[in-house]
Amino acid sequence: MCGIAGVMYRGGDKDFSTGEALIRMLDGCQHRGPDSTGFALYAPEAPGRLKLRFFIDPASESDDESAIAAIRQRLVDLGAAIEEEARAGDNYRVTIRYDGDVQKLSYEMEHAAKVISIGTSLEIVKDVGSAHDVDDRYHVNEFHGTHGLGHVRLATESDVKPEASHPFWATGFADVAIVHNGQITNYWKMRRRLEQRGFEFTTDNDSELIAVYLADKLAQGVKLQDALSTSIDDLDGTFSFLVSTGDEIGYAKDRLAAKPMIMYEDDELVAIASEEVSLNRLFPGRALNTREPAPGTYATWSRST
Amino acid sequence: MVSLDLATLSVRDANAQLRTLGEAGEDVEILNPDARHHIGVGLTAPIHVTVQGSAGYFCAGLTDQAQFNVSHNVGWGVGDNMYSGSVVVGGNAGAIPGVAIRGAEIVIKGNMGSRAGQVMKAGTLCCAGNANFMAGYMMYGGTIIILGDSGERVGEDMSGGRIFVAGKVQDLGSDAMLTDLDQKEIESIHEFLDRYGSKAPKGFSKIVSAGKKLRYGTPETPMRSIPFNTFSGHSAYWNPKVQEDIAIKAQSGRYRIRGYGGARPLPHLSDIGFRKDLTDAGTHRDVVAKVRMETEIGGINGARPLKLSMPVMIAPMSYGALSRSTKYAIAMGSAMSGIAENTGEGGMSDAQRDAAGQLIFQCLGGRLGWNIHDMRRADALEIYISQGAKPGLGGQLMAKKVTPELAQIRGIPAGIDLRSPSRHPDILGADDLVIKVEEFREATGYQVPVSVKLGAGRIRDDIKIASKDGFDFVELDGMQGSTGAGSAEVIDNVGIPTLPAIIEAVEALEEINARDKIQLVLMGGLRDGIDAVKALCLGADAVAFGTSVIVAGGCISCMQCHIGQCVTGIATQDPAHEKRYQPEVEASNIHRFLESVRWQIAAITQALGYDDVTSLNREDLVALTPEAADITGLPCEPPGSDASQRQVGVVS
Missing domain, CATH: 2.160.20.60 (Glutamate synthase, alpha subunit, C-terminal domain)
Known part of the structure; x- marks a missing residue:
């Protein structure tokens, strides 16, 4: 039960204030979800490097330094070379050089700590509170990049905690993230089939499934738009979701259109949100020619087009 | 400009x-x-x-x-x-x-x-x-x-x-x-x-x-009704009611529709007793004057609260299921006792508005009789999500009761078997609901409390959502609640009973530290002041009575509410039947019943050692059966133990 937002700026690898844009859009629809807020932010990738973010639980018994030391050690054990590291809010952020299997690294690190995201270009920031609360803690407004997703959450069936909030990173796959409004009713059935094939899930949240489902297709060489097309058939329930990869952004909407979605497109950008009020936050005082995606449809946009 | x-x-x-x-x-x-x-x-x-x-x-x-x-x-x-x-x-x-x-x-x-x-x-x-x-x-x-x-x-x-x-x-x-x-x-x-x-x-x-779905295909065969109290899970397996059900379905080929509440025995408030010896309850003269019972409901976020003379209100029942005279009598009776009446589905009438001291206006998915003018003259608004007797389903009103006058008020064609929508057009999730609540607040200048009626189902999640969506109070309706018409299978087999409902609701609010952010009104098979006190002890801020008020006002519990030919003139829209009903007389009966409730609440509260109903708490209770103890977490002191000897039925 939530509000979603996504933005992609056209124009290749230039830096845009995507953090600020998403804060505004989410502030516009914060009424849809007061419990937690999150951002998936993409900056141009640095070749050979991976950015990792971890939750360092402030309520944990062990102190932060030893938790971080353990993560560091684990990374080194797995063959990663640490290049840069920093604390941000309750996160530990680290850039590594790593040329091994990302899925193996992801699962190993997931077993050792709470991973938020792994990517060459993706970083996820999410925590309890409003868009402005999360910005105060993590300085999302300073983030410049090419595209990103955002989400405000009203927890209905699972707890209010940072790891249960969106965006969801596709555990095991670099750079794939989703935000979802709705409920996937064949969650366990789909999850068991993916688990049979060796995939791991880190939460019981139905939205994580969408991320892993799509990332699995992408890893098999399926195009994002084709993965979105099959998702409409394969997923049961109500959904309006946005997905992003290193260079694409896309949406899919269920056939009942139970969850709203509206979009705006011009020469500069593509923006999609649950409500027009979020889109208008990017263009105060301007009446926009928006479009409501039809039920049961999907679409993708690429940075390069 | x-x-x-x-x-x-x-x-x-x-x-x-x-x-x-x-x-x-x-x-x-x-x-x-x-x-x-x-x-x-x-x-x-x-x-x-x-x-x-x-x-x-x-x-x-x-x-x-x-x-x-x-x-x-x-x-x-x-x-x-x-x-x-x-x-x-x-x-x-x-x-x-x-x-x-x-x-x-x-x-x-x-x-x-x-x-x-x-x-x-x-x-x-x-x-x-x-x-x-x-x-x-x-x-x-x-x-x-x-x-x-x-x-x-x-x-x-x-x-x-x-x-x-x-x-x-x-x-x-x-x-x-x-x-x-x-x-x-x-x-x-x-x-x-x-x-x-x-x-x-x-x-x-x-x-x-095309008109093919406006009426049920085969009408139910009218049969001599079997009274409410002669069948239950305690009687023989093939009891008369089971036989009657089979015989009728053999004719109609579909589920049965009936009125009234569930007939299956379930753990209920009667399985709870008081810890203290209440032998002296009610021996004080003028006990009502000695216990503070005034209760405000709905003011928690700044709206004008309902001011109840005791923590009791009338449960929502529609003009439609009930006759206009009955709704009028309940409005009068509730006003005499200083509590709130509720319109239920199907709109508000001038007579009801004038007679009721305080009136809650209910909004359902069909928006039948819903309008801005009556919202403004209501004392509280209530968004109906579902009902204890038939959670997840809409109301049913058989053609006999959909008279031209009733149809005009609701804005629907006369003479159809009305199956009210089970969902609101504009509430498909908690995120939409918050926008709806805000619309109601805007429409009434933030003056009128906005509540939600929840049939007990997914209580823990639903109550948390109600709190997050900013409602002022919840009317929580357990499975033992009645209905004017519902599928018999659903009434007896679907809901969550009232007792676990209140327990889970209170726990849910405590889990998110929101117990003081929303008020709980419990309903669903509450019968008298004793049940009311138990509900208050378990954490309800107030209770609501539906069926017991109807019975006080002349209902004979024949369970034929859906047919539309109620012999007492209560559950009918037929003028020939309705004229048997004497609103003034029944209003006095309802009032007297409500005063007996007041007296019971006061007598027990005082016997428990308090002078204010807000002092009632869980520690005052024990469970009388192992099932009730499991549900409530209260210590089990079954009949035969000391506790059961101490419990007395307080009679007014």
Whole structure:
């Protein structure tokens, strides 16, 4: 039960204030979800490097330094070379050089700590509170990049905690993230089939499934738009979701259109949100020619087009 | 013309100014709307409002007489429940444009979203572009004109009204059919389009209800009813009621419909006892004066609270299920006892409003009888999500009870077997619900408490959502609650009983530290002051009585409420039957019953050692059965133990 937002700026690898844009859009629809807020932010990738973010639980018994030391050690054990590291809010952020299997690294690190995201270009920031609360803690407004997703959450069936909030990173796959409004009713059935094939899930949240489902297709060489097309058939329930990869952004909407979605497109950008009020936050005082995606449809946009 | 700039003004402040300007007859222009929600909600003056830009959800919702012009787009639910007046939208409209309108004219120059005109009763909704799926879904009356294509399943389950489509009719909905237009209809469409400057296309297809689903196929065989108390799980396996059920289904071939509550024995408040020796309860003379019972409900977020003389109110029961005289008697009886009455589904009458001291106005998915004027004169509003007796289902009102007068108030065709929608058109999740609550607050100037009625189901999650969505109080209805008509299978097998409901509700609020952020009113098979005190001890802020009030007012519990020929004149719309009912006499009976409840609450509270009902708490209770102990977590002191010896039935 939530509000979603996504933005992609056209124009290749230039830096845009995507953090600020998403804060505004989410502030516009914060009424849809007061419990937690999150951002998936993409900056141009640095070749050979991976950015990792971890939750360092402030309520944990062990102190932060030893938790971080353990993560560091684990990374080194797995063959990663640490290049840069920093604390941000309750996160530990680290850039590594790593040329091994990302899925193996992801699962190993997931077993050792709470991973938020792994990517060459993706970083996820999410925590309890409003868009402005999360910005105060993590300085999302300073983030410049090419595209990103955002989400405000009203927890209905699972707890209010940072790891249960969106965006969801596709555990095991670099750079794939989703935000979802709705409920996937064949969650366990789909999850068991993916688990049979060796995939791991880190939460019981139905939205994580969408991320892993799509990332699995992408890893098999399926195009994002084709993965979105099959998702409409394969997923049961109500959904309006946005997905992003290193260079694409896309949406899919269920056939009942139970969850709203509206979009705006011009020469500069593509923006999609649950409500027009979020889109208008990017263009105060301007009446926009928006479009409501039809039920049961999907679409993708690429940075390069 | 006055300009209100939303770049500097909140929608709430702008709406307050709009109402004042409306009374002064001043036209208004809204600048920088930036797609914000609730613009113009609750306006009831004949002024022009021009919105320069796009509006969000529920633009012009809950209005009467005003004329709106929006230059660009609107979000979901434009013109929600409008009575008269007009909205012209220059761009596109989101889902459910014209939802539940009762007579306005709404024109969308662009395309419109899904479920246009859902549950509309009268008026005209016109779209110059294409409609999305299920236009006219469950519409009861009025006209939809679509100049583009119809979208899928047009006219799904419509029971009245007409849909005209100039473009392609993609797909007819269930129980919708194509028919011919007459010359008069063509002329009236042309006249309408002329008025709004739209060009009339060459021809139209006309879609109406096929009428196959308006009545149940086979009526139930009337049989001599078996009284409520002669069957239950305790009696023989093939008891008379089971045999009767089989015999009737052998004729009708479908599920049975009946009134009243569940008959299955379930752990209930009677399985709870008091820890203390209550032998002396009620021996004090004038015990009522010694215990503070006044209770305020609904003021927690700043609205004007209900002021109850004791923590008791009347449960929602509809004019429809019950006769007008019965609703009138309950209103009088509740006023005599200083508590609140509830309209239930199906609207508010002047007599009921005047007779009731305090009146809660209930809003259901069909919006039958719902309107801005009665919202304003209500003392509290209640959004019905579901009901304890039949969670997840809408109300049923058999054709016999859908008289022309009742149909007129509800805005539906007379003589149909009415199956009320089980869902609200505009509440598909907690995120939509929060926008709906805000619409009601805007419409009533944040003065009237807004509550939610929840049938006990997924209680833990639902109560948390109710708290997060900003409701002032919850009316939580357990499985033992009654109904005017429901499927017998559902009544006996579906809900969650009242006892676990209150336990889970209180736990859920404690889990999110919200016990003081929302109030709980418990209902569902509560019978007297003893049950009321137990509910208060378990954490309810107040309780509500439905069936016991009906019984106090003359009901003989024959369970034939759905038939419409109630011999006592209670559950009927037939004047010949209704005239047997004497509202003044029954009001006094209801009042006396409520006073016995007051006396019981006071006597037990005092015997427990308190002088204020708010002191009642869990520590005052024990469980009398292992099941009740499991459900409540109270210590189990079964009959035969000391505790059971201590428990006494307090008789007034």
